[in-house]
Amino acid sequence: QVQLVESGGGLVQAGGSLRVSCAASGRTFSRYAMAWFRQAPGKEREFVAVISWSGGSTYYADSVKGRFTISRDNAKNTVYLQMNSLKPEDTAVYYCAEESLAYGLGSLRNTDYHYWGQGTQVTVSS
Numbered sequence: 001q002v003q004l005v006e007s008g009g010g011l012v013q014a015g016g017s018l019r020v021s022c023a024a025s026g027r028t029f030s031r032y033a034m035a036w037f038r039q040a041p042g043k044e045r046e047f048v049a050v051i052s053w054s055g056g057s058t059y060y061a062d063s064v065k066g067r068f069t070i071s072r073d074n075a076k077n078t079v080y081l082q083m084n085s086l087k088p089e090d091t092a093v094y095y096c097a098e099e100s101l102a103y104g105l106g107s108l109r110n111t112d113y114h115y116w117g118q119g120t121q122v123t124v125s126s
Contacts, residue, residue, distance in 0.1 A: 002026035002115040004096050009120030017084045020120055022096030023077060030054075030074040033099040033106035035113060036081045038092035038122075045095070049081060050106035057105050064090075086124045093119040 008020040022034070035050040049060045049070040058070050069082040079096055097113035099106060107113070 002098060004098060004115055004117035006094065006096055006117040006120040009094060009122045011123045011125065012086055014086060014088055014124055014126050016086050016124075017082070018086065018122060019080055019082045020094055020096075020122065021081075022079045022117055024079070024096075024098060025077060026115075027098070029077040029098075031102040033104045034070075034072060034079040035097045035099070035106060035108075036070060036079075036094055037097060037110055038090075038094045039119075040089075040092040043092075045110055047108045047110070048094070050108065051079065052105045053099075053103050059106060059108070083122070086122075088124045088126045090122065091124050092122060094122050095119045 003025045006022045012018050036048040037045050039045040051058045051070045055072050067085045072079045096117045098115040100114040
């Protein structure tokens, strides 16, 4: 049974920083690409960032490029999202997801992710 547990969300002022984490269990974490998605109220869930199974490849949505950094620690079965220069429009529930197939570079499509965390709220005040 795969479990993904996010932590680290909270309230931060615009321009501030926050790091969210996602601890995984249930499968061999190091075999799977991991991604972060977010969903703001009244909006569809959108892709934020992805990291390949090895950590050697990352990709970001244009809206967060240069401000957010995704990383992983395979020894700790954990993926991180460091968020800097936060903006009010970054306010959303952030979800981590584990790609369904092993050894992928990481898909941008939420349909390619079978396992999801419960989400953590990030609120950026202006």
